[in-house]
Structures are given as structure tokens and as C-alpha cells.
Amino acid sequence: MSAQRDYAAxxxxxxxxxxxxxxxxxxxxxxxxxxxxxxxxxTCADGADGRNYGNLQGLAKLRELFGPLxxxxxxxxxxxxxxxxxxxxxxxVHALLTKAPGAERRWVEQDVTFLCPVPGYDRHFTxxxxxxxxxxPVPMGADGPDMDVVERLVAEDASVKGIWSVPKYSNPSxxxxxxEVVRRLASMxxxxxxxxxFWDNAYAVHxxxxxxDQLADLLAQCEQYGNADxxxxxxxxxxxxxxxxxxxxxxSSPANxxxxxxxxxxxxxxxxxxxxxxxVEFLRDADGVAAHMRRHAELIWPKFETVDRLLTKELxxxxxxxxxxxxxxxxxxxxxxxxxxxxxxxxxxxxTPAGATHPYGDDAADRTIRLAPTxxxxxxxxxxxxxxxxxxxxxxxxxxxx
Numbered sequence: 001m002s003a004q005r006d007y008a009a010x011x012x013x014x015x016x017x018x019x020x021x022x023x024x025x026x027x028x029x030x031x032x033x034x035x036x037x038x039x040x041x042x043t044c045a046d047g048a049d050g051r052n053y054g055n056l057q058g059l060a061k062l063r064e065l066f067g068p069l070x071x072x073x074x075x076x077x078x079x080x081x082x083x084x085x086x087x088x089x090x091x092x093v094h095a096l097l098t099k100a101p102g103a104e105r106r107w108v109e110q111d112v113t114f115l116c117p118v119p120g121y122d123r124h125f126t127x128x129x130x131x132x133x134x135x136x137p138v139p140m141g142a143d144g145p146d147m148d149v150v151e152r153l154v155a156e157d158a159s160v161k162g163i164w165s166v167p168k169y170s171n172p173s174x175x176x177x178x179x180e181v182v183r184r185l186a187s188m189x190x191x192x193x194x195x196x197x198f199w200d201n202a203y204a205v206h207x208x209x210x211x212x213d214q215l216a217d218l219l220a221q222c223e224q225y226g227n228a229d230x231x232x233x234x235x236x237x238x239x240x241x242x243x244x245x246x247x248x249x250x251x252s253s254p255a256n257x258x259x260x261x262x263x264x265x266x267x268x269x270x271x272x273x274x275x276x277x278x279x280v281e282f283l284r285d286a287d288g289v290a291a292h293m294r295r296h297a298e299l300i301w302p303k304f305e306t307v308d309r310l311l312t313k314e315l316x317x318x319x320x321x322x323x324x325x326x327x328x329x330x331x332x333x334x335x336x337x338x339x340x341x342x343x344x345x346x347x348x349x350x351x352t353p354a355g356a357t358h359p360y361g362d363d364a365a366d367r368t369i370r371l372a373p374t375x376x377x378x379x380x381x382x383x384x385x386x387x388x389x390x391x392x393x394x395x396x397x398x399x400x401x402x
Contacts, residue, residue, distance in 0.1 A: 197218065318334065
């Protein structure tokens, strides 16, 4: 009965708290305010005027800076606009409408299936849904997707053209793919000659501790095993600098980059090189990126610690959750997740819908809730997590009473 009283009191507070999306806080965005004074010069390193058309691949200096961070040779990296999601979306469109290297036909002329490690990133699934691409969930573990399942499916079904991956500090579990998982992805036989790994390395530099996870170089291993064209690498500075004004990256084999740029040339004469110059001047080099990301971590890590502390104290007997060393999310596993989220909504606490971490919004186990601790300030975050804990307890009590 105490949980019910606590929940009634929670509703009476009339809260308006948001744990839905992994957005940087205003204090994080303030870290990059000096970018607004840049660039000091519009002239690129090659002498070109950055205000003009041209250079579809993006500035060499920026590719040289982020190539090693994304594990892509600079000459095989493309710099785009502010959204890596847009690059992923466009890459799917390109594969649907033009034959990718190694493909026998365009994807639009075939049945197309994607493997989706779960829990995973809902916006990946939305792209597939938009284009009618069938999605097959694959269990996600502490070291990456269940490779026995992945290897079986890609070997037996030529319609399996791709797999989504957030390989480092995965969304939402925070897991990093092990060396063995990366090796098996690079080397596995596939029935489709044009099978692609969509390697969304969104959190490559988003460490929360002084002992960052290490991720094996998938692109290099694919080349080593004779599958050079297998991987599309994506990244961005959306959560590094300014979320709405960052730059995005596409990296792959030389053949894939040529194919991507040929298609992109139908859309654009060139990217925003002023913004690229701004990033080069502000971040400078790898040490500059690392120092900047440490400042992010100083703001974010206390929030992750707060969530872990409260969950450990209050829900140790009712739930499990991830304790990531980087990234932006925590995966909370509770019974009757949909009911918990509905209770939270009624109490003014917005949480990502239960099921969003699975294709078609269907979490058959009804257990996963994605938590995004970064945006609220510490006081609001603690209030939201305490409220969510009350919702978990009241739902648990209701089912125990049956």
C-alpha cells in the first residue's frame, strides 16, 4: 500500500520532467560557444574559398582529424551536414535506387531484410519501416549481438542485406562490441554479395571514465578477410559540439566512397565548408577533441552516477540496468515496462515509449525502458528517477497482489 500512497503523492506534484531523448544539456552546448566566433578565415588549406561551392568530400583537415577517431583512412572519409542519421537514410536510398558495389541488382528490385540487435536505436528502425524493409531482431549481449544467430541468418538468406550496429557504448545498453564479435562480423560468409554492416559509431569519443572501451577496427578487418566493401561507417559531432550545427561522416572502402559520392553529387554541389572550417579551428587535433570530451564527461558522469545510485538503493530487487562507461543512455529492464511508462506519463514524467528499442515497437518480453540522463539538471534528474522508481514499485505491487 505504501507504493500506492507514494504514487498518489507523485501525481499530485504535477511534474513536467523529460527523460525521452539523448540530448546534450544547455551546459554541454555552452562548451562550444566559442565556435560561434569562428572561422577566423574563410580560406581552406588548399587555398579554396570556403564560402563557395565545391569539395563534395569535405575538408581534408577535418577528415584527417576524425579519420583516426572513427577508424577510417582520411581519403576514405566523407564529411556531410549536421546529421549522420540523414547520411544513413540517404545510403539506404542510394542502395535501393542504384546498385551498390558487388550488388547484382538494386535493392528496390528485391526483398530486403535487415538484422536489428535489440535493444537498439529506434531511429534505425524508423528508416527501415519507411522503406518497407523487413526487420529481424537479434539478441544483444554485453559484448555485442548474438553472432551465432547473425551468422546463421546472413548465411542462409540472401534477402538479408544489412545489419544495424551501434558498436561502441551502444544505444541503449552502453555495450561495446568485443574483438571476437568484430572479427566474426568481418569474416562471416553471407548469402548476399552486397551485404552491408551499417556501423553507426555515434559514441566513438564519448567516454565517461578514464578507462575508455576499446573497439576493434572493423573496416580494416573487412579488408583483411576479403570483404572490403562490407562496411559503411557513420559518425558525427552532434553530441561533441552543437547538436543542431555539427558535421557528419561516412566512411568505407574506396569503391563504396566513389559510389556514395557519385550519388550525393545528384543532391548537392558541396557541403557547408564554413562549418567544417569552424570545427577544424575549434577542435584543432585529437588532443583537442579529447580535452573537449573530458569537459563533457565532467558534466555527464555525475548524472549517470546519480541514476545508478538511486536504482541500486531502491530497485535492486525489482530490476536490472546497464552501467555504461560511455555514451548517452542506460537500459533499464523491468517487468511490465509498458505499464511503468504509462504510470510515469500520468505522473508527468516523459520516458521513451516501452518497445521503442525494438523493431515495430514490439518488445515481446515487455521489459526494456531506455533512460536518457543527459538533458535534465541533476535536481530534475533525481526527481524524475525517484518518480520512475515509484512507478516501478506500484506496478510490481499491483501484479503481486493478483
